[in-house]
Amino acid sequence: MWARIGRTTVMAFMASTSRHYASTTTSLSATQYLLRYEYIPDVLEKRGPFREGHVSLAKEMVAAGKCLSGGPSGPLGMEIPTGALFIFTDADAAKEYVANDPYVSGGIVTSHSIEEWNVVVGRED
Numbered sequence: 001m002w003a004r005i006g007r008t009t010v011m012a013f014m015a016s017t018s019r020h021y022a023s024t025t026t027s028l029s030a031t032q033y034l035l036r037y038e039y040i041p042d043v044l045e046k047r048g049p050f051r052e053g054h055v056s057l058a059k060e061m062v063a064a065g066k067c068l069s070g071g072p073s074g075p076l077g078m079e080i081p082t083g084a085l086f087i088f089t090d091a092d093a094a095k096e097y098v099a100n101d102p103y104v105s106g107g108i109v110t111s112h113s114i115e116e117w118n119v120v121v122g123r124e125d
Contacts, residue, residue, distance in 0.1 A: 030118060030119040030120070030122075031116055031117065031118050031119070032068065032087050032088065032089060032117045032119055033087070033088040033089070033090060033091050033093070033094045033114055033115065033116060033117065034085060034086070034087060034088075034094075034114070034115045034116075034117050035070075035084075035085070035086040035087075035088060035094040035097060035098065035112060035113075035114050036073075036083060036084075036085055036112060036113045036114075036115070037083045037084040037085075037086075037103070037109045037111075037112050038082065038083045038109065038110045038111045038112070039081060039082055039083050039084070039103075039108055039109060039110065040107065040108055040110055041080075043080065043081060043108055044080055046106075046107075046108060047103065047108050049106065050102035050103050050106040050108055053101075053102035054101055054102050054103045054108075057097065057100055057101055057102070058070050058086070058097070061088075061093060061096075061097060065089065066088060066089055066090070066093035066096075067086055067087070067088050067089075067093065067097065068087040068088065068089065069086070069087050070084060070085065070086030070087065071084060071085070071086075072084050073085045087117075091114060091116070094114045095114065098112055098114075
């Protein structure tokens with residue numbers, strides 16, 4: 001079959017395919033920042049005095065367009081969260097959240113990390 005296809009046809013196909021893929025590549029402007037928290041084992045018993053401030057801060061940052069979403073995380077079927085995951089629009093916003101979060105200052109969070117996430121696929125609004 002390939003013997004019957006001319007060089008021009010193959011080159012035209014390759015050129016059109018290359019243009020297609022190049023035009024669909026996502027730029028790094030889609031970078032978001034993941035804030036991961038690890039919680040103390042008895043988080044449900046000890047979070048009470050800090051919960052309102054923790055949730056209010058997250059809601060404020062969502063309203064300001066700095067935080068896209070967040071919530072508790074853990075193994076499938078979890079009854080007690082082992083941590084949390086938040087998605088921020090920039091690293092400074094994630095750092096700001098950690099610096100002001102009552103869960104951190106109140107000892108609910110045992111460790112945290114901020115990771116860069118380059119979003120390649122996703123739902124378009």
